[in-house]
Amino acid sequence: MTSRVTLVSPATSPSLRQARFDDGDSIDDGGTARARSAAGSLPAAARVLLSPSARCRETASALGLDGVAVRELAGLDAGRWRGRTLEEVMATEPEAVGRWLADPDCAPNGGESVRDVCERVGHWLDSARDTDGRTLAVVEPEVVRAAAVHVLGLPASGFWRLDVPPLTATEFSGRAGRWNLRLGQPLAAP
Template sequence: MTSRVMLISAAISAALREARFDDGCPLDATGSARARSAAGTLPPADRALTSPTVRCRETADTLGLDALPVPELAGLAMGRWRGRTLAEVGAQEPDAVAVWLADPASAPHGGESVSRLCARVALWLEVAAQSPGRTIVVVEPEIVRAVVLRALGAPEPGFWRIDVPPLTVTELSGRSGRWNLRLGQPLGQADSGTVR
């Protein structure tokens, strides 16, 4: 049985544009327009899922997906840093930011560590591997990073070295938990010969 998981990174929002830890803000006008322009370009899917964040749900809706929110695909819980910019936190808590970026097991913000996020996403990916056909999932960039690490068997310190632009596709295909990976194709520029 072959499973295909097509991860779509959510469209841009003010929080992402401002390098602010997500605070539940909606897509901005640019994000909405870009998602609308990509609507209708997705291949048929057996199921559609989304992170429960506002911008992921709005991206899925704008793309025309009737996507089910999945709590396991929530973005990284940022605790007391939620809604603040990275620059603000870095100026006020430079040592905490340095530890957070260097140690995947740390959570100086009081939220979730990168290690816990990666473990949560790995469990979800094991379940996804048991689902035949194609699953389209709209998620936050950190979920894509965690999936890529898991698919490659890469160590968690590589998490911050993976860039995930808005509205790009990361696709996995495989069986028995062994994944092949296709990265970074802009949504809307895929055709049936390149996105499987």
């Protein structure tokens, strides 16, 4: 049996445009329009799941999908940096940001380390390998990065080297204990 998991990154939001740690904001009008125009472009799925964030919920809705939020698919917890821009945090805690970006085990913000999110998402992805049918999930970009790190066996330090553009689909197909990866296809009108 081959398992297929398609991870879709959310549409643009003000936080994303401002390099702001997720603050629960909604997708912007341009992102909503792009997602609506791509509705119907994704393959049928047995299950639709979501990161439990407003922008993932709203992106799924604009794509015409009705999904269930799953805690294991949450974006990286930025702790006390939530809602602040990277520039703001760099101005007040430059050493902490430097450690956080360089050391995947470090979480100076009181949130989650990169290694933690990679392990959490990796466990979820491995459990999805045993499900029949396609799983489609609208998830935060960090979840896509973490899944790619896991599937490719990359060191957690490779997490920040992976870019995940808005409204792209990354497909994982698994069989016989291993995964293959098809990188971020842009969503387009059907």
